[in-house]
Amino acid sequence: MSAEATMNMPVPPQAVAENTAARNRLVISLLLVSAFVVILNETIMSVALPHLMEDLGVTAGAAQWLTTAFLLTMAVVIPITGFMLQRFHTRTVFIAAMSAFSTGTLVAALAPGIEMLIVGRIVQAIGTAIMMPLLMTTVMNLVPAESRGRVMGNISIVISVAPALGPTISGFILSVLDWRWMFWLVLPIALGSLALGVARIQNVTTPRYAPLDIVSVVLSVVGFGSLVYGLSSFGEAAGGHTLVSPWLAIGVGVAVIAAFVVRQLMLQRADKALLDLRTFLARTFSVSVVMMAISMMAMFGVIILLPIYMQHVLGLTVLQSGLLMLPGGLVMGLLAPFVGRLYDRYGPTVLIVPGSILVSIVLLAMSLLDASTPVPFILAGHVTLSVGLALMFTPLFTASLGSLPSRLYSHGSAVIGTVQQVAGAIGIALFVSLMSIRTATLLAEGAEPVAATTGGLHIAFVTGGVISLFAIVAAFFVRKPAPVEGQEFAHGH
Numbered sequence: 047m048s049a050e051a052t053m054n055m056p057v058p059p060q061a062v063a064e065n066t067a068a069r070n071r072l073v074i075s076l077l078l079v080s081a082f083v084v085i086l087n088e089t090i091m092s093v094a095l096p097h098l099m100e101d102l103g104v105t106a107g108a109a110q111w112l113t114t115a116f117l118l119t120m121a122v123v124i125p126i127t128g129f130m131l132q133r134f135h136t137r138t139v140f141i142a143a144m145s146a147f148s149t150g151t152l153v154a155a156l157a158p159g160i161e162m163l164i165v166g167r168i169v170q171a172i173g174t175a176i177m178m179p180l181l182m183t184t185v186m187n188l189v190p191a192e193s194r195g196r197v198m199g200n201i202s203i204v205i206s207v208a209p210a211l212g213p214t215i216s217g218f219i220l221s222v223l224d225w226r227w228m229f230w231l232v233l234p235i236a237l238g239s240l241a242l243g244v245a246r247i248q249n250v251t252t253p254r255y256a257p258l259d260i261v262s263v264v265l266s267v268v269g270f271g272s273l274v275y276g277l278s279s280f281g282e283a284a285g286g287h288t289l290v291s292p293w294l295a296i297g298v299g300v301a302v303i304a305a306f307v308v309r310q311l312m313l314q315r316a317d318k319a320l321l322d323l324r325t326f327l328a329r330t331f332s333v334s335v336v337m338m339a340i341s342m343m344a345m346f347g348v349i350i351l352l353p354i355y356m357q358h359v360l361g362l363t364v365l366q367s368g369l370l371m372l373p374g375g376l377v378m379g380l381l382a383p384f385v386g387r388l389y390d391r392y393g394p395t396v397l398i399v400p401g402s403i404l405v406s407i408v409l410l411a412m413s414l415l416d417a418s419t420p421v422p423f424i425l426a427g428h429v430t431l432s433v434g435l436a437l438m439f440t441p442l443f444t445a446s447l448g449s450l451p452s453r454l455y456s457h458g459s460a461v462i463g464t465v466q467q468v469a470g471a472i473g474i475a476l477f478v479s480l481m482s483i484r485t486a487t488l489l490a491e492g493a494e495p496v497a498a499t500t501g502g503l504h505i506a507f508v509t510g511g512v513i514s515l516f517a518i519v520a521a522f523f524v525r526k527p528a529p530v531e532g533q534e535f536a537h538g539h
Contacts, residue, residue, distance in 0.1 A: 069248055070188045070189075072246060072247075072248070073136065073184065073188070073247055073248060074181075074184065074185060074188065074189075074197070076140075076239075076242060076243055076246060076247050077140070077177070077180065077181045077184060077247075078181065078200060078201070078204055079239060079242075080140070080143075080144060080177060080239040080243060081177050081178060081181050081201075081204045081208075082204045082207075082208050083147075083208075083232070083235050083236055083239050084143075084144075084147050084170075084173060084174040084177050084236075085174065085178070085204060085205060085208035085209060086208040086209070086211055086212050086215070086232070087147075087151070087170060087174070087212065087232055088113075088116060088174060088208070088209055088212065089113075089208075089209040089212035089213060089346075089349050090212040090213070090215060090216045090228050090232070091112045091113050091116075091167075091212075091216065091228075094216045094220055094225055094228065094364070095109045095110070095112070095113075095350075095353070095354070096353070096354065096357045096358065096364070097220050097225060097364055098112070098160075098225060101225060102159060102160050102163075104160050108160060109160070110350070110474065110475075110478050111164055112160075112163060112164060112167055113346075113350065113474055114274060114471050114474055114475060115164050115167055115168055115171070116167045116168070116170065116171045116174075118171075118270065118271060118274045118467070118468075118471050119167075119168045119171035119172060119175065120171045120174055120175040120463070120467040122175075122266060122267045122270055122271065123171070123172050123175035123176065124175045124178075124179060124460050124463040124464045124467060125262075125263075125266050125320050125321045125460055125464055126258070126263060126320065126460075127175065127176055127179040127180070127456070127459070127460050127463065128179070128320065128321055128322070128456045128457045128459070128460035129257075129258050129320060130142075130176065131179060131180060131183050131456040131459070131460075132253065132456055133253055133258075134253055135249040135253055136180070136184060136247065136248070136249045137243075137247050137248065137249050139176060139180050140177075140180065140243050140247055141240070141243065141244060142173075142176060143173045143174075143176035143177045143180065144173060144177075144236065144239055144240035144243060145173070145240060146169060146170075146172040146173035146176070147169075147170050147172075147173025147174060147177070147236055148173070148233065148236040148237050148240055149169055149173075150166050150167065150168070150169030150170030150171070150172070150173065151166070151170055151229050151232050151233045151236055152166075152229075152233060153165060153166035153169055154166025154167060154170065154226075154229045155226050155229035155230050155233060156226075157226075166229070175463070175467070178459075178463050179456070179459040179460050179462075179463045181201060181204075182201065182443070182447065182455075182459040182462070182463075183455050183456045183459045185197050185198065185201065186447050186448075186452070186455040186458075186459070187452070187455060191448060191527070192390065193390070194390075194444050194448060195386040195387065195388075195389035195390035195440065195441075195444050196383065196386045196387055196390060197386070198386055198389075198440050198443050198444040199382045199383045199384075199385055199386020199387070199389075199440050200382070200383065200386070201440075201443065202378075202382040202385070202386070202436070202439045202440040202443065203378075203379045203382040203383070205439060207375050207376065207378060207379035209345070209349065209375065211372070211375055213349065213353060213367070213368045213371045213372075214368040214369055214371060214372040214375075215228075215368070216228050216364070216368060217363075217364045217365040217366070217367060217368020217369060218365060218368065219231065220364045220365070221363065221364060221365035257318045258320070259309070259313060259318060259319070259320050261309060262306060262309055262310065262313070262319070262320035262321070263320065265302055265303075265305055265306035265309060266303075266306050266320070266321075268298075268299075268302045269299050269300075269301075269302035269303035269305070269306050270299065270303065270464075270468055271299070272295045272296070272298040272299030272302060273295070273296060273299030273300065273303065273468075273472075274299075274468070274471045274472060274475055275290075275295045275299075276292045276293065276294070276295030276296035276297075276298075276299055277292070277296065277471075277472055277475035277476055277479060307323065310322070310323050311323060319457075321457060321460055321461060321464070322454060322457040323461075324454065324457075325450055325454050325457055325458045325461050326461075328449040328450055329449075329523070329525075330445050330446065330449040330523075330524055330525050330527060331446045331447075331449045331450060331458065333520050333523045333524050334442045334443075334445055334446035334449075334524055335446060335461065335462060335465050336516075336517075336520050337398070337402070337438065337442055337517050337520045337521065337524070338439075338442050338443075338446075338462065338465060338466060338469070339465050339466075339468075339469035340469070340513060340514055340516060340517040340520075341405065341435055341438055341439070341442075341517065342465075342466045342467075342469040342470045342473060343469045343470070343472060343473030343476070343510070343513065344405055344409060344431075344435075344473065344510055344513075344514055345435055345470070345473070346469075346470040346471075346473045346474050347473040347474060347476065347477035347506070347510050348409075348412070348428070348431060348510070349371070350474050350477060350478060351477050351478070351481065351503060351506055351507070352367070352370075352371065352424070352428065353367045353368075353371070354481075354499070354503070355415060355499075355500075355503050356370065356424070358495075358496070358499050359415075359416070359417050359496055359499055359500055359503070360417065360419070360421070362421075370421065370424060370425055370428070371428060373425065373428070373429050373432075374428040374429045374431065374432035375432065377429055377432045377433060377436065378432045378433075378435060378436040378439075381433065381436040381437070382436060382439075382440055385397060385436055385437060385439075385440045385441070386440050386444075389440055389441045389444055389445075389526075393441075393525070393526035394441035394442070394444075394445045394524045394525070394526055395521070395522070395524065395525075397437045397438070397440075397441045398437060398438045398441050398442065398521045398524055399518070399521045399522065400434075400437060401433075401434045401435065401436070401437030401438040401521075402434065402438060402514070402517040402518045402520075402521045403434070403518055404430055404431070404433060404434030404437070405431060405434040405435060405438070405514050405517065406511055406514040406515055406517070406518060407430075408427050408428075408430050408431040408434065409431070409507055409510045409511035409514050410507070410508070410511035411427055412427055412503075412507040412510075412511075413504050413507040413508045413511060415500070415503060415504075415507070416500050417496055417497075417500060438517075438521075441524070442524070443462070445524055445525070445526060445527060446458065446462060447459065447462070448526075448527040449527040473510075476506075476509070477506040477509075477510065478506075480502070480505050480506040480509055481499075481502035481503055481505070481506045482502065483502075484498075484501050484502040484504075484505045484506075485498045485499050485501065485502035486498075488501045488502070
């Protein structure tokens with residue numbers, strides 16, 4: 047047989063399927079590795095905040111913006127990813143995300159003070175904001191419904207272990223090196239991921255025309271920005287240090303977000319919405335998003351407050367507080383694949399109901415922390431909280447996106463990402479503000495600094511525990527999507 051005839055022979059369907067499966071596994075693996083790198087950086091600042099407050103001579107309210115600005119930027123950028131993921135190739139979006147993240151890391155490493163450091167964090171956040179919806183949407187498009195729980199379990203490892211490793215890694219770094227090394231050490235890893243993606247990642251989706259509504263972008267920036275600024279300002283307002291009233295900022299934020307929602311409802315009639323809110327017509331999606339919001343508020347609030355408690359009340363070092371938060375993250379990572387398989391087999395209810403109960407119990411128990419609390423009690427509490435969150439994250443991600451038609455996957459991923467980051471930012475702002483206000487009040491009444499800080503932490507954890515009770519109620523309303531969703535996936539867009 048001639049070489050030309052051999053070349054013109056049809057490729058067996060099995061070979062095509064195997065090649066496609068191998069390509070899909072490679073793309074998902076590269077996205078998982080890159081997502082791990084960028085999310086690791088999301089919480090790397092948490093145990094460093096007391097260190098930075100001293101080194102840069104700034105207040106807790108100002109230092110808090112290193113994390114809040116990061117989360118807020120993600121909340122502002124993520125709505126635009128729904129447009130990007132429809133309009134551009136996988137490879138193009140990936141390169142844009144990792145390039146932005148690498149640039150922000152370099153700016154932060156070179157920052158002379160708090161202002162430039164915040165700018166670097168914002169640029170980093172732009173890359174992180176693009177990466178997570180890219181990963182989620184790609185998985186939903188490439189993985190059949192019956193296997194999604196397992197793959198979403200892998201995503202949950204990234205989402206849970208990376209934030210937990212952040213405090214530990216920064217604790218190690220700060221115990222022997224300058225804080226800038228938190229960024230110098232991440233930079234070569236980020237550049238390596240970028241280089242690997244440029245060399246190996248392939249396009250797995252077909253772009254289509256999608257409009258970008260500039261008015262919607264402006265409304266989302268102003269709305270979410272004002273809301274989180276207002277919440278973050280309460281702590282500083284207690285000391286009389288704010289230029290704008292927190293209540294005014296919150297009022298503006300709520301009003302502008304309402305205008306954003308109205309505009310999306312109008313634009314989606316012609317499929318031109320920046321964020322298609324028809325995703326909320328699926329009840330499982332809506333309930334899951336509410337539960338995710340509560341869980342993210344709890345997780346990020348605890349990630350911020352526990353290091354402050356361990357260092358300012360118990361007198362532990364940065365490294366010790368970082369190491370204490372490591373087991374919880376590892377437990378979440380170890381549980382994630384098992385939770386994914388249990389979801390595929392039994393559905394979400396048997397996982398998220400006990401998970402939400404555990405989270406509430408731990409948050410309320412943390413309100414009992416004081417200067418004499420044994421360290422093993424704190425470790426056990428954080429590990430138990432991590433178990434609860436691990437039981438919730440994978441089922442919520444899988445059930446929420448699986449309940450949508452495939453044409454709304456990119457919008458669903460963007461909605462989830464936006465809610466996660468806004469809730470995280472609100473959680474941090476709310477917990478730190480409550481702590482700051484109560485601490486300032488107790489200091490003014492003549493309390494000792496340690497007792498005042500303990501009192502501030504108490505009110506923050508009680509509030510978190512009360513909010514988490516709503517997640518227990520919502521947990522009973524999350525259902526596994528009907529098989530028709532999987533059939534729709536099989537037929538494509």
